[in-house]
Amino acid sequence: MPALAIWSPEDGVLGAVAPLGLAAAAGTALVVDLDPRGPRYPGAGSLAELVADGPRRSDLEPERRGVAVLANGGIGAEEAGQVLDAIVKRWPAVVLRLPADHDGGGGAFPVLPLVPGDLLPDYGPDAVYQRSGWRVEAPGGAIILPRPRRSTIGMLLSGAVPPPGDRWIGAWGSLWDRA
Numbered sequence: 001m002p003a004l005a006i007w008s009p010e011d012g013v014l015g016a017v018a019p020l021g022l023a024a025a026a027g028t029a030l031v032v033d034l035d036p037r038g039p040r041y042p043g044a045g046s047l048a049e050l051v052a053d054g055p056r057r058s059d060l061e062p063e064r065r066g067v068a069v070l071a072n073g074g075i076g077a078e079e080a081g082q083v084l085d086a087i088v089k090r091w092p093a094v095v096l097r098l099p100a101d102h103d104g105g106g107g108a109f110p111v112l113p114l115v116p117g118d119l120l121p122d123y124g125p126d127a128v129y130q131r132s133g134w135r136v137e138a139p140g141g142a143i144i145l146p147r148p149r150r151s152t153i154g155m156l157l158s159g160a161v162p163p164p165g166d167r168w169i170g171a172w173g174s175l176w177d178r179a
Contacts, residue, residue: 002026002176003088005034005096006128008114012100014130018114019097020156021148023067025172026093030062032084033072035099042159046073051080060090067161093176112175128175145171 006022008015016039023029032047033039047070050059062068070087077084077098088094098111113127129138130145138144148168155162162169 002092003094003096004175005098005111006114007098007100007102007111009100009102010115011130014114015097015100017148017153017156018128018130019095020067020069021152021169022172022175023069023093023095024156024161024169026095026176028062028065028091029067029093029095030087030091031067031069031095031097032087033070033097034077034080035097036072036074036076037099038072038097041069041071043069043071046071046075047080047083048073048075050083051075055083055086060086062091069159143171143174 004022006015006019008018019031019033023031031041033041034047045059050070084096102111113123115123115127115129124139124142126142127138128143128145131147146167149166152162152166152168
């Protein structure tokens with residue numbers, strides 16, 4: 001099953017919303033927050049609880065089509081390794097949200113840097129560049145996301161998936177083709 005790790009070293013808001021957009025583009029996916037200080041995503045349970053109690057079968061498979069989110073609960077990724085392996089084997093798609101201070105190095109899953117333009121370090125063509133209020137100059141072959149609509153962000157943060165045809169969600173789809 002495909003799993004992608006996403007990391008936004010420069011923009012905390014983008015780093016909280018982008019994993020939801022990437023998951024929505026997959027259709028049915030689980031977002032797992034690997035940042036002990038991550039956002040308070042709505043939903044029941046956390047990664048820390050799954051590690052402490054052990055996952056049940058219902059925790060390892062989607063109940064229905066759509067996006068599910070597993071908040072962190074204060075645990076490091078290293079402590080959750082076995083649970084993460086079990087999740088990735090059973091879910092159709094998994095998005096792993098890495099903390100902003102992650103070193104950006106690879107691991108068991110492809111790590112996608114997500115940056116709001118080219119103002120800071122060059123992350124190369126493997127990065128995802130978010131178009132913002134200024135022109136984004138990205139290396140050839142890099143994915144440049146269009147600016148999301150305000151309603152798209154609002155829907156994702158409230159637990160809803162934007163309707164089909166949303167340009168921002170659609171642009172994330174090309175990342176799953178690379179997975």
